[in-house]
Amino acid sequence: MRYISTRGQAPRLGFEEALLTGLARDGGLYVPETWPQLGKAAQARLAGQPYGAVAAQVMRPFVGRSLAGKALQGAIAEAYGTFRHQAVAPLVQIDEGLWLMELFHGPTLAFKDVALQLLGQLYDRVLKARGERITVIGATSGDTGSAALEACRDRAAIDIFILHPKGRVSEVQRRQMTTIDAANVHNIAIDGSFDDCQDLVKAMFNDQAFRDRVNMAAVNSINWARVLAQVVYYVTGAIALGAPHRAVSFAVPSGNFGNVYAGYAAKSMGLPIERLIVGSNRNDILTRFFSSGAMKITRVTPSLSPSMDIQVSSNLERLLFDLFDRKGEKLAAAMQEFRRSGHFTAPQRHWGRVAKTFHAHRLDDRQTLAAMRDVHRRTGMLVDPHSAIGLAAALDARRSAAKSATPIISLATAHPAKFPDAVEQATGIRPALPSHLAHLMSARERLTDLPNDLARVQDFVLANTRLGHNR
Ligand SMILES: Cc1ncc(COP(=O)(O)O)c(C=O)c1O
Numbered sequence: 001m002r003y004i005s006t007r008g009q010a011p012r013l014g015f016e017e018a019l020l021t022g023l024a025r026d027g028g029l030y031v032p033e034t035w036p037q038l039g040k041a042a043q044a045r046l047a048g049q050p051y052g053a054v055a056a057q058v059m060r061p062f063v064g065r066s067l068a069g070k071a072l073q074g075a076i077a078e079a080y081g082t083f084r085h086q087a088v089a090p091l092v093q094i095d096e097g098l099w100l101m102e103l104f105h106g107p108t109l110a111f112k113d114v115a116l117q118l119l120g121q122l123y124d125r126v127l128k129a130r131g132e133r134i135t136v137i138g139a140t141s142g143d144t145g146s147a148a149l150e151a152c153r154d155r156a157a158i159d160i161f162i163l164h165p166k167g168r169v170s171e172v173q174r175r176q177m178t179t180i181d182a183a184n185v186h187n188i189a190i191d192g193s194f195d196d197c198q199d200l201v202k203a204m205f206n207d208q209a210f211r212d213r214v215n216m217a218a219v220n221s222i223n224w225a226r227v228l229a230q231v232v233y234y235v236t237g238a239i240a241l242g243a244p245h246r247a248v249s250f251a252v253p254s255g256n257f258g259n260v261y262a263g264y265a266a267k268s269m270g271l272p273i274e275r276l277i278v279g280s281n282r283n284d285i286l287t288r289f290f291s292s293g294a295m296k297i298t299r300v301t302p303s304l305s306p307s308m309d310i311q312v313s314s315n316l317e318r319l320l321f322d323l324f325d326r327k328g329e330k331l332a333a334a335m336q337e338f339r340r341s342g343h344f345t346a347p348q349r350h351w352g353r354v355a356k357t358f359h360a361h362r363l364d365d366r367q368t369l370a371a372m373r374d375v376h377r378r379t380g381m382l383v384d385p386h387s388a389i390g391l392a393a394a395l396d397a398r399r400s401a402a403k404s405a406t407p408i409i410s411l412a413t414a415h416p417a418k419f420p421d422a423v424e425q426a427t428g429i430r431p432a433l434p435s436h437l438a439h440l441m442s443a444r445e446r447l448t449d450l451p452n453d454l455a456r457v458q459d460f461v462l463a464n465t466r467l468g469h470n471r
């Protein structure tokens with residue numbers, strides 16, 4: 001399996017190189033050259049198998065000859081051994097046609113653990129075998145950061161720097177990052193939005209001298225391995241509800257479009273996914289895109305679902321690559337124009353297929369609180385604001401579908417205790433943190449405040465990574 005850049009100008013890479021490269025050298029994102037197919041017989045064979053076994057079979061064609069022997073299975077076993085639920089991604093039935101997939105049983109209580117616990121294991125094995133070190137630099141609106149730090153803390157071959165928007169993540173999310181006491185962990189609070197943090201990370205990748213000097217690697221979903229790990233729960237969910245014999249739809253609260261793109265990847269592999277339902281908060285660039293085919297960047301506005309306070313959704317570029325018939329040069333020109341003007345219109349050729357697959361729905365904070373309250377009233381369950389947006393989008397899609405018999409799995413992306421203020425505001429109940437995080441609100445915090453200034457952030461990284469001086 002080879003990986004190609006969405007902008008057509010970077011070298012084709014194998015899995016290991018794509019894992020370590022992150023953003024392609026032409027500014028694009030790596031995607032598989034072709035989609036391996038998971039045929040009906042192969043899907044049927046996966047029924048009833050444990051999560052780890054399904055993960056190994058789904059990922060193997062993408063990993064190719066890397067992580068040979070039992071290395072991939074070993075990484076998977078260690079990664080998911082940290083989860084508090086054996087099923088890793090259990091399903092809970094809400095009504096006759098709607099299921100919630102709980103993706104928050106990992107160490108940091110968000111779906112990011114599913115991919116990042118594995119990424120930490122993969123980095124460990126690959127770096128050890130190659131005798132290399134990396135500097136990981138990532139951006140977070142709250143959840144990627146804590147999951148990445150937890151996965152990379154104390155690893156001998158990794159220094160990790162996480163940029164978060166100052167004052168714009170929940171207190172639990174911030175403390176999950178800043179209370180980690182490990183010499184290789186560095187938290188930076190940027191005076192700006194998540195999009196500013198993500199732009200800084202991409203600018204560091206696009207500074208070739210800098211990225212080479214620190215051997216820069218990515219934990220965000222620009223890294224293909226992140227997306228790949230997320231494909232697995234679409235497979236387990238669909239099979240649990242009857243694939244390959246029955247189609248299923250997924251509802252996904254979306255921000256950077258990594259999670260729902262993993263669903264698109266699963267569909268491209270032959271899984272019978274009817275619709276991918278995208279939920280947004282008031283930062284609704286994705287809803288506007290799927291409703292009209294046009295995108296216009298507006299200012300990021302803080303909301304009750306801070307992890308989705310994003311306007312420039314990185315992974316949309318991977319979908320657009322297909323809409324541009326996989327012509328990287330054309331997409332590169334369109335993306336440059338988008339960054340210059342803030343406007344983008346999708347080519348019409350494949351729009352019918354996109355409109356048939358994707359359905360998008362937007363909720364403001366008031367509607368999000370109402371959705372959380374409604375789930376609690378109907379089922380007794382507490383859901384976090386992001387998961388509530390997914391559920392409300394699922395219900396909206398069901399109402400608007402001509403044939404609504406297809407079951408929907410709505411992805412619960414965070415534990416309610418990560419957002420106790422919003423949950424309490426909606427339901428009057430303040431969810432408690434699980435016992436392994438009981439120390440969180442009293443532990444000492446370590447973080448550095450920096451302005452939204454590329455040179456200042458690069459100087460900080462160079463001064464603190466163990467790779468900054470010796471190259
Ligand atoms: C809890 C939660 N829900 C939803 C999202 C949006 O996911 P994605 O960025 O993959 O679209 C995020 C952030 O990524 C998140 O942390």
Ligand SMILES: N[C@@H](CCOP(=O)(O)O)C(=O)O
Pocket residue numbers: 139140141142143144145219220221222255256258307308314
């Ligand atoms: N919502 C994310 C934003 C970063 O997205 P990623 O999937 O590209 O890492 C977060 O919680 O940090």
